[in-house]
Structures are given as structure tokens and as C-alpha cells.
Amino acid sequence: MLQKTLKDSIEFSGIGLHTGCAVNAKIVPSGEDTGITFVRTDLSGAPAIKAEASSVLTTSYATSLGAKELSVSTVEHILAAFYCLGVDNAIVELDGPEVPILDGSSSGFIDMIESTGLAELCAPRKYIVIKRPIKVQENGKYVFLMPSEETEFTVDYSIDFSHPFMTRQNFSRLFSKEVFKNEVGRARTFGFLRDVETLRKNGLAKGGSLDNAIVIGEGEILNEGGLRYPDEFVRHKVLDMMGDISLLGAPIVGRIIAHRSGHSLNYKLIQQVLKMPHRWELLDSWSATDAARADLRVMDKIATV
């Protein structure tokens, strides 16, 4: 499997969910082993920042990358689209501080990437193959990365908010590009009406509206047309997870089991993965032999989840 980039550039514009800034964006193809890079064309010298764990600046309500004066906010939805559609290398140029939120999901990014198409590069794609469990947990929330019997990535994600619309929801799938496009990528970000005032006082959600987020009132969903999926909330959390784990820089072969996780805990998982290189391998390709499958079954039993 070779690395990929886009066949051609993509231009789009919109507003930032949290900053409310109008931003023009351009996604430009880039060469092998360059990964995903954000460039702030509005700043002197057009500084660039790579989408990787060491670039994470904040994880409160969104994942932001940066250093000192340079920041790019709310990168997770475009990163999820790159990761799940197999775009290994690209440059995202922005003339403002935040990736446009579009409709609050990855839908717009998926459509633009699909209509432009991908181009193969010469270098092989690398995979992070999980060999032993890696876990982070706090206050009843957790994310575990486990070896998988499959040659793919599987996801088992649950949420449990104390709200009538969001009692326990679970999303469990063998993950693929098709699953992302059809079942996850259109799920929108969400927020509670009761939190809007506080968020805005803290400089967040300034661009938020019913056009780019599900807004949950006391007894109803305020968006005309309601939800896109009955369990749209957990699906969006899976979408966020994909964007966050893409900061590891390579697709994961393994199983992710998460409960009530969010950007902060997702980031802690990434840090834990990087601290435990003996628990995974970076490989050009991977397929489970029967012997490996048997080993994994034993390890699953030993690992207490």
C-alpha cells in the first residue's frame, strides 16, 4: 500500500466554530513522508505547523495545534477525513486561526476530497500495529488500544451523559473508509443550550449556530430536521477520536475501546502510545497469521478491560 495525497488543490471557506472568524482555506497536495501540515498564510512568514502529537496546544472543546503566537484551532474534523479516506500527505493553508467548521461534521471535507480524488506517491504507507494493550483512564472515562485479530482497525465507543437525549449510546464496528463515509463522517458536533452563554464568556462557540452544531435544549433538539442518526452523538465522538488519533502520524492496526472519552483523554492516549514504543510496531504492511491470531486471543483474555 503506497502513501497518497490529493490529485489537485481544494479551496473552501467558512467560519471557525469557536473564534467566529471567517477563514479562507486551501488544501494543497504534498510529497511522501511530509504528513499533514497547517500553514497560517495570514501571519508574517506564513508559519507552518505539523499535525503531530508534539504540536498539540489545547484540547478543551476542540483540538488545537500551535506554539506561542501561532495556533490552528479545531483541526479534528478535517484530520478525521484525511485519516479515514487515506490522505497521508497534504498542506492546509488558512488565512485565519481556525479550520472552517462547515456543517459541524466531516461531510464537506469528505465530499471535496472524494470529488478531487487521490494520487499515489512512491513511498509505502506505514502502519502502527498494536502488539500489547495501551490504556489511559480517569474519572470513569477510558480509552484502551488493544491488539486486533483483524488486519484492520476496530472501534468500540460508548457515551453516557446524564441527559434524556444522551443516555448510553454505543458504536461498535470494524472500521473502514466506507463506515466512515456512511456512518460516522456526517455526524455533527453538539452542545447544550444551557452551556452556550458560559462558552461564549470563555471565548468559545462564537461561530456556533444551528447551521454547524446540534443544539440540545431542555426537552428538544433545536435543529430543524432533528438528528441525522438516532445516535449521532456517539458517532460524532468517534469522528473526533479519528481526528485526534491521526496525530500519531500513521494508521493504526488494532482495536480501540473508549468510554466517555474526549479530546483531552484522546491526547493522553496518544502521549501514552509514544511513551510505550515496545507495545507497538511501525510496519509497511501487516496481516495476521493464524499463529498471531491465536496469540492475540490469549492476550485478550489476559488483558482485563
Ligand SMILES: [Zn+2]
Ligand atoms: Zn468534533
